[in-house]
Amino acid sequence: MSNTATNAVTAPPGGGRLDGRNGLGGAPRRGVASRIINRVGGGVVQAGLVVIALFWLLPTFGLFIASLRSETDNSGSGWWQIFTAPAQLTFGNYSELLKNDTITSAFVNTVLITVPATILVVVVAALAAYAFAWIEFPGRDWLFLVVIGLLVVPVQVGFIPVARMFGDVGLFGTIPGVVLFHTAFGLPFAIFLLRNYFAGIPRDLLEAARMDGGTEWTIFMRVIMPLGGPAIASLTIFQFLWVWNDLLVALIFASRDSQPLTVAIQQQVRQFGSNIGVIAPGAFLSLIVPLIVFFAFQRYFVQGVMAGSVK
C-alpha cells in the first residue's frame, strides 16, 4: 500500500465525523482497496460453495420430484419436466406407499433394528471406554490394542461363522440377530472413539470428583457422560446412519419378516425397468429419519464444552 493511499484513508475526518470508525485508535486501519478485495473475495468463495452445495443436492432433489410424479409420467420423461408441467405433481405414490404392507413393515423393522443397535453400542462403548481410559486393571492396554486391532476386521469376515452360529441358537433371520451383528461390529470403533475422548478429560476433574465423594458409577454418570456429550452425539449419529443405511448385513441376516427398508426397496428393482413409483418415495422415507436424527443431535457438537474447567 502506498503512502499517499494510507494518508488519504487516515486523514483526519472533516465535518466532525468522529465516530468509532474514523476516530483515533481502534482496530488497525486497512485501505479501501484491500477491504473491497476482501469483501469480493469472500463473496466469490461463498458463491462457489453455494454452487457446489446445489450440485450435490441435485440427485436428492430429483429423487424427491420423482417421488411426487406418477409412474407413467416418470417412465415417459425426466423429472425436470416438472418445471414446464407442474400439474404432474401428486401425492399418489405416497398414499400407495402407506398402503403397501411390505414397505410399512420394513420401515418398522428398520426402526426396530436401528434404535436398539444404536443404544446398545453407545451404552456398552461408553462403559468400556471409561474403563479403558480411567480404571486401572491388569492387561488393560493389551486389551485395548485388541480392540484397535478389531477395527480393521471387515464385516464380511463374520458372515459365514456368525450365520452358522445364529442358525444354531435360532437367531438367524430375526431382528435381534441383525441387532447383535451390528452391535458387535460397531463396538470397536465406538470404544476407540469414546476412549480417546474420555482420556482427554483432565485427570484433575476426576480426582476432584473422587475427593468430593464420587464412586466410579457417580463419576461416570455425573461427570464423564455430561462432558462426553459431543463424542456421544457424534457416535450416535454415525452408528444410527450406518445401521439405518445398511443393506449388506440385512440382506444376509434378515428374513422376509425382519427385512429393513433398504432390503425392501432393493427388491423393488425389477429385471426389466424399475418400480420407480415405490422406490422413489420409499427412498425418500428412508432418508427423512436420519435427517431428523442428525438435526436433533447436531447442537451437541458445540465446541468448548470443556471451557472453564481447568485453568
Next chain:
Amino acid sequence: MAQIVLDNVDKVYPGAVRAVDGLTLEIKDGEFMVLVGPSGCGKSTALRMIAGLEDISAGTVSIGDRVVNDLAPKDRDIAMVFQNYALYPHMTVEQNLAFGLQLRGTPKPEIKKRVAEAAKMLGLDQYLKRKPAALSGGQRQRVAMGRAIVREPQAYLMDEPLSNLDAKLRVSMRASLNQLHDRLGVTTVYVTHDQIEAMTLGHRVCVLREGRLQQVDTPQRLFDNPVNLFVAGFIGSPAMNFVTAQLVRDGGPHVAFAGEKLPVPEETFAGKPGLDGYFGREVIVGVRPSDFEDAAHANARWARIPVHTSVTEELGSEINVIFTIDAPPVVHKDTTDLAQDATEGEEDAAIPLVEDKALWTARVNARSHVRPGQDIELAVDTNNLHFFDPDSGVAIGHAAAHAVAPAGA
C-alpha cells in the same frame, strides 16, 4: 479438625524411582503447613498420598487418630484444591459447590445454607448461576476454594492453588487465604514451589528435596537458621551468597576469602558448637543480601569490604547491588541443584557474567545512590554469618544438623 501424621512414608514408582523417601512429618491440629521445594522434590506426591490419590508404598499416614493408608479418598474426610481448579465445566458455580455435599447425601436445606455461606465468604454470591467458563481466573480459583470449604472437612489440601493466577491477583489471594485460615482454623497442607508463598502463608514450612525432608520450622527460623546449603539457598530472595573461605585466627577469629577478611564475633562460637574445630580449615560462608548495607548508611561497628558494583537493581525501597568477588563460585551438590531449579526450562536463563567468579548480591538502602560500575564500600553484619561444612553442606553447629541425611546419598 484433626492432626495429620506422616510416619516414614515412602513412595516408590515402577522403575525404583523414589519420589518420597522416609518422610516423617507431624502437622498439628489447625496448623497451616507448607510443603515447599523445587519441582520434582516429591511435595505434590506427598500431598496426593495424604489425599489418597496415590498409593502409599511404605509407612503410615494418619488423619485424626485413624490410619488412612487403605481408605478411599472420599472416606478420609478431607477436601482438596487443585492447581488448575478442576471445576466441573457443565455445572454452574452453585452446582459445583453443592456437588460434594449431594454425593454425601447431605439434606437439601443444609446444602443450600452451606453453599450460601461459602459463596458469601468468598464474594461469589452474584456468580452462583454462572458456569465456570464465564468466570475470570480469580473467580474460578475462589470457586475451587469454596468447593473445599462447603464440605467442612477435617483438613484442606492445596496443590499450588495460586500458581495459575497473575502476579497481582496472587498477592491478594495470598492475603485472603491467610484470613480464611484464621477464620476457619482448619488444618491445611499447602504445596508450593514459591518460597515467598511458603514464607508468607505457613505457620511452619517443610522444605523437601528429592523426596527427603530437609528442615521443618517456622518461616523466620528457616530463614535465620537454615540447616544446610540447600535450605539456605532456597529460602530467601535474593538468595544467600556463598563463598569457600578459610577460618583463621589472626588477632581474633576471621574468615578469609577473595583477599578479604571478615571478623567473626566471639558469640558466634558460643551459638555454633563445633565451629572452633574448623580453625585452619575451609568452611563455606553464607551471607544474606539483607545483612549487607552501604557503609555510608550502616552501623559503624559492622565490618567493611570494598566491592566493585556490576549491576544495580533499584526496587524503590531498596537497591540490589550485584557484584563479583575474587573467588570461584561454591560448587556443591546443594548449590548446583538450586541453580538447576532456577534455570529450569530456560537453558540460558542465567548469563555467566564473569567466568569463575562468584556473583554476590547485597541489598542496600535506597538512599545510597549506588551506580553500576562504581566502587563502593559495603558493611556486613558479621553476627549473621552462616557457616557450612564444605563436604556435607550441613550448617556447622545447627541443632538439627545431625538429622539431615547427607545430600545425594
